[in-house]
Amino acid sequence: MLDKLRLSIAKASGKSASLLSKVGPGGGGNIPGYVFSRVGDNESISSLASELKYGSILVTGTNGKTTTTTLLIKLISQDVQIRRSYENNTIHSILTAMLKQDGDLGVFEYGIRNKEFGIPDKVQKLIDPVGVVYTTISPEHSQVNNVKNSFLAYYSAKTLLSKEMKRGVIVANCDDPRTALIGLNKEKDVHVNYFGINITDIEDFDSKPIKCPNCGEILKYSHNFLNHRGFYSCECGFKRPEPNVKLVGAELNPDSWKLSIEGDLYNYAISKNVQFSLELNVPPFGLHNIYNTLASITAYASFTPKVENIEKSVKNIFDNLDMSFIPPGRFEIISYDNKHIGIGQGDNGDAVKVNAMFIKPYCKDSVEFIFTTPDEYEDDIFRDQYEVVKSLNPDHVIVVPGRKSIDKAREYYEIIKKDFETADFYPLDYEEMDKRIEKLTELAKESKYETIIMTGCGEEQAMWESIKRNFINR
Template sequence: MDKEEFMNSLSEGMVVLGGCGTVGSLIARILACHNIDVTIIDSAPDSYLTPIFKKEGINLKLGEELDNDSFKGKSAIFVAPSLLKNDYFTTKLNNFNKKNLPVYSIEEIIKFFLPNKPVIGVTGTNGKTTTTHTIKHIFKINNYKVPEHGLRIQGNSEFIPALQARLDGDLAVLEIGTFGRKGEIKRSATNSHVNMGVITNITRDHLNNGTFEDYINCKKEMVEVADTLILDGDDPLLASIGSKHPEKEIHYFGIKDGDNDLFKSKYNNRHCPSCGKLLNYNISYLRNLGEYECECGFKNPKLDVYATNIRIIKEGNTTKTKYTIHFVDETRDITLKNSGVHNVYNSLGSACAAWVQGLDINSIVRGLETFNGVPGRLEYIHNNPTMIMDYAHNPAGVETTLNTVLKLKTEHNRIIVLNTISSESGKEGDIDIAKLLSKADIVIPVSTSSTKVVDYIDTHVVPIRSNIKFNKTGTTGSSPEQVTEGIRLALKIAEDNDIILSIGEAGVKYSKSSLNKILFENVKKQ
C-alpha cells in the first residue's frame, strides 16, 4: 500500500479504539492534525486528555463498548497496539467490523506520517529531562510551536517520542532513552527522525541491564542516527565518542572556570578512553565532568558554548546560579532560577542546541533566564521545615543535588535526607551514595537498597520501623506507605529551620501525597 491509497482509505473518517491510552491518544491526535475526521471509542468513562482532544477537534465516545453502530459512516479503524494483543478484544472487533473496514495501528502512522520538521533528541544519564524541557522553553518563548504529548508519565517508551515528533509543530524536542536497553535509543531516534542529538553525560546507571560498557554503548546509539551532535566536552566518554565521528557535525559545551573557589575537588575516577590509563583531572566541576588530560595526548575538546565565573547565590531558603555564558566570540551574564552546577551544564547543553538550530544569543539567554525548572527536580513542597524532593537516583545525581542543598546549611539548621532510591547503579553505586549522604546531618533509609548499606554512612542514621515488604518494580525503590512513614519520622525529628530532602523516584512519586496526608491528619487531631 502506498500513501495515496492509505489516505484515500481514511477519506470518510475513522475510529480510534483505545484512544484514551498512551499510544492510542497520540495516534488520534496525529490523524486529527492532518485534518482527518477522528472519533475515539474507549470503555474509559473519562480521560485527563479530554480537554486536548476537544481542542484538537476529536470526537469522543467514552464509556462505550463496541456494538453494531460503532463503525457506521467510517472508512477505517485504528487500534492501540496493546489491544491487538488481546484475543477477547480482537474477537469482538472482528464480529462488529461487518464491512471489513481496514484495521490499522502504529505501523501505518510511523510509515505514512513523517515529522517534516527539525527533531532534537535528548539522551544521557543525568539532566536529560531538564535539558529537554529547557530547550522546549527556549523555543516556545521565541514563538515556536513545540508539540507536547500531554501524558502523565515518568520517562518514555520507544513509541512516545516517535509519535510526539509527528504532532503539529515547528520543531520537536524529545527525551529519548529511559531504561538503558540495547537498541532502545536507536529504534526510538530512527523512528522519530532525529537530526540533532544532545547527550548530556554518561555515568553509572541502569546496570541491572548489563555492564557499564553495555550502558555506554546504549547511549552511543544516538550518534548512529543524528547528523548533528551536541556533546558535553567535559565528559571524557563523550569527547572520545565525538572524536571518532569526524563525518558528523559536532558541537561541544562545558565549563572553563578552574580558578573558581567553588571547585576545589579533583575527582580522579575515570580512565582514558584512548589508552586506558587513569586520567589526570586538573579540576572536577561535577563528578567525572571537568578539565582532564592524559599523557597519551587525550584531553578536553575545544568548546563552542561554555560558562565562566559561576556563583551560587543564596536567597532565603533557596539558591540561584549566576554565570557568564560564552558563544564562541560573544558573551552574556546570566541568572538561572534553578540552582546548582548540574543546571549550569543543563543550560549550556540547551543553549548550544538552540544556537546550532539558529536562534540568536539574546533569544537564548531570555529563554534560559525565564525557565522555572521541572517538577520533581529540586522542587520545594513545604516550608517550616523546608522540604525538597528530587529525582536523584545515582551517585552523580545524588552528589550534585546534595551539594546544592548543602549551600542552604547554616549553623542554625540541619539537613535531613530521606533516601528512597532503588539500586540501579549496582552495589558499588549504593555504597557510593551512602558515603555521599554522610555530608547530611541525619539520614532516613526508606528503600531496601538504602537499608543494606547503612554501615557506610558516617552520620546519624534513623531507620523507619515499617515491616512492610516491598518488592521494587523497575526504578521505584519504596512503597507509598514507606515514604509516608519516612516523612512522618522526618517531620517529627525536624525543627522549623531544618531542611528535609527526599531523593529517588519513589520520593518524587509519593512525597507530595504523603505530606498532604500527614498534614491533614495533624489538622484533624487539632
C-alpha cells in the same frame, strides 16, 4: 502508490487509536504511535518523520534529559512551532507526538538503558534526527529489570543514537569525557557543538579516578566540577575539547545566581556560525541545572532558524525562570521555620552528589540527612549514594525505605550505623505511601537540625512531589 496508501491508513489508524481507553503497550500515551507502527511499516515511520520541515532533535543522557528538554522546548517554541514529548523510552512515544501535534520541528526526550529495549540504532535510522543532544553519561542507569548490564553496553547504546548520522549537529557536554568522545568521533561526519564550564569557582568535594573512554587508562584531571565532569586529558592524546558554548562567569548568591555565557557555534538552519553573549539572572537551581542550561542554550542556538533572536529569546526565558520549571519530584531547597530543607529524588549516586553539592553551601551548622534507600539488587547504587552521605558528614542520619523492600533497607541501615552510631531507622511500608509521605514530612518539619537534606530513591510524583507539596504551594 501503495506506500502512500499504507502511510495514510497508518496515520488514520493511529489518530483513531487516541480515542481508545488509556491502556496498552508503554502506557496510554503511546497507543497512537504503537498502532501506527503496527499498521504501517518502517518506510511509513520514516515518511512521517520526514514531514517535519526542520527535522527532529533527540535529547538523551543519564541525567538531565527531562530538564534540558523542557528548557529547550521553552526556548525554541518562541521561534518555530514544534512537536514535543518528555520522558520517552520507546519509539511509539515519538510517533504519538508526531501524529497528534502540529509543528515544523520535533523535540523529543529519548531515554536509553540498553540496546534491546531502547533500539537506538533503529530509532536513528527511522527518525533520522538532525540533532542529538548528550547531557551526561554515567553508570547509574545501566540496570534494567533488576539486571545489571555492562556499562560499556550501556555507553554503546547511547552512542548508537548518533553513530550513523550523516547530517545535522550533535550537541555534547565537553566536560564529560564520555559524551565528548562521542562528539570527537563524529566530527568527520557532522557538525559538533560542545558546551561546558570554563571557570574554576565550582569544585567537586569528593572526586574519584575515572577511566579514559578512549583507551581505558586513568584520566588526569586538573579540575573536577562534578564526579567525572571537569578538565581532563590522557596519555593516549584524548583530552577535553574546547566548548562552543561556555560558562565564563558565575555569581552564586543564596537568593539568585548571575551566569555569564559566551557562544560561538554552527547553526544548522542557516549553515554558518553564530556568536552570542549572555548575562542571565536565574534562581539558585544547582550545578546540575547550570549544565542543563548550557545544554538547552547550545541546542537552541544550533537549530533555531531565527538566529537574530538568540540573545533576546534566551534572556526572556531564563530571566523569568522560577523553580516550577524543574520536573516533578526533583530536588529543591525550601526555607521552613528558620531551617533549610532540601527535598527531592536522588535515585543514583550522581543525582545524590548533585543534591549534596546544591545544599552544601547551606550546611554551616548542624546537618541531618534523611536517606531513602534503594531496593534489592541495587547494591551498586547504594554504595555510590552512601559515599556522598559520608562525604557530607551529617550530624545525624535517618534511614527510610525508598522503594519496596523493608528488609533490604534495614540491611543498608546496619551498614550506615557502623559509621553513624546514632542513626535511626523507620520501616515505612511502600504499600502505605500516604503514611510514608506523612512521616517523612513530619521528620523534616520537626527536625532540630538547621539544615536537612532528604533525598535518595523513591517515586518522582507518588512520593517526592507529594512531600514537596506539603511545604510549597504552587
